[in-house]
Amino acid sequence: MEDQLRFLRGLEPRNAGQASYAAILKAAAGLFQQFPADAITLRDILTLSGVSNQTLYNYFPAGRDDVALVLFDHFQRDVVTAFNHSNRAIDWETLPDPAAITRVLSASLARAAIGNLKENLRLQATVFEYLKAHHLDSSAAPTQGLEEALGQEILLRYGSRFSRPELPKVVRLSVRVLRDIAEVAMTHPEFPLEGLESKARKLLRPLLQSGVKGEGPISGNHESLPDIPVPMAIVGAPISPARRQTILARILKRKAKP
Numbered sequence: 001m002e003d004q005l006r007f008l009r010g011l012e013p014r015n016a017g018q019a020s021y022a023a024i025l026k027a028a029a030g031l032f033q034q035f036p037a038d039a040i041t042l043r044d045i046l047t048l049s050g051v052s053n054q055t056l057y058n059y060f061p062a063g064r065d066d067v068a069l070v071l072f073d074h075f076q077r078d079v080v081t082a083f084n085h086s087n088r089a090i091d092w093e094t095l096p097d098p099a100a101i102t103r104v105l106s107a108s109l110a111r112a113a114i115g116n117l118k119e120n121l122r123l124q125a126t127v128f129e130y131l132k133a134h135h136l137d138s139s140a141a142p143t144q145g146l147e148e149a150l151g152q153e154i155l156l157r158y159g160s161r162f163s164r165p166e167l168p169k170v171v172r173l174s175v176r177v178l179r180d181i182a183e184v185a186m187t188h189p190e191f192p193l194e195g196l197e198s199k200a201r202k203l204l205r206p207l208l209q210s211g212v213k214g215e216g217p218i219s220g221n222h223e224s225l226p227d228i229p230v231p232m233a234i235v236g237a238p239i240s241p242a243r244r245q246t247i248l249a250r251i252l253k254r255k256a257k258p
Contacts, residue, residue: 008070011059021059023049023237025074028067030236033123034244037130039251040064048237068130074234075116075124080145083112087153098212101157102205109150110200113178117185118193123236125186143175150174158212166211174207 013021027049031040042064046056060066086108095101117124131137151171154162181200185193239247 005069005073008060008066008073011061012070013059017055017059020049020051020055023051024056024059024067025071025234026237028071029123029234030239031247032068032071032126032130033120033236034239035126035247036251037126037133039247040130041250044243044247048239048243065134065136068127068134069136071127071234072124072131075120075127077145079112079116080149082116083108083146083149083153086112092157098158098161098209102208102212105153105157106201106204106208109174109178109204110197113182114185114193114197114200117182121185121189121193125189128183128186143172143179146175146178147171154208154211161213162211163213170207170211174204177203177207 024045027045028040030048031044042056045064045067046053049056056067057063060070087105090104090108092101092104095104128137151167154167154171178200181196181203184191185196
């Protein structure tokens with residue numbers, strides 16, 4: 001699972017080919033934003049991106065499946081970026097004790113994960129739907145990047161006040177909670193994202209606090225963070241009315257078949 005994503009990350013061009021690679025992801029994002037998951041074909045991605053068949057397969061050997069996996073991987077990497085960006089904006093020196101650190105750190109984590117979804121929930125939900133339908137959702141749920149970022153922040157902010165033996169358990173459970181809440185958001189649109197973000201903060205606080213030496217669960221107000229923009233790596237390509245009609249006609253034709 002992790003090996004597959006690691007392999008695809010290794011195919012991402014560093015110099016020549018970056019424009020074509022970005023065009024493919026931008027085209028796919030635009031299509032996933034506007035059409036049902038399985039309605040999108042490789043031909044649509046090629047037409048909208050303007051790249052050749054061979055160029056696409058150079059970066060995405062399994063075609064559409066790999067494009068969807070890489071898109072979702074970028075979403076997950078954006079969460080790590082947003083988390084680190086949020087932490088840089090916090091005045092940690094003004095936080096008097098572990099309880100205050102916990103309140104802010106849990107808010108930063110929740111906002112990074114759910115705030116990222118607020119920016120493009122439709123896109124992420126459709127890509128996730130595609131991955132689930134093709135039994136690729138387990139491949140698309142890497143947690144290593146966020147676990148490493150959270151572990152580093154805990155050591156940096158709590159220092160010796162946090163139990164080293166508890167660190168990997170707390171980190172893994174915290175990231176798992178975030179991942180599960182994000183999946184609820186993507187599969188159940190009736191849950192408002194603001195409420196899910198608040199619930200994530202409340203769940204994360206006792207988890208984080210459980211690793212602090214000599215501290216029990218905390219209570220009190222669940223303060224949030226200042227509104228910090230979440231960085232977005234991929235913006236969907238616009239789809240012309242003619243191209244949209246072509247895709248819709250093909251979808252309707254396929255649905256009409258017995």
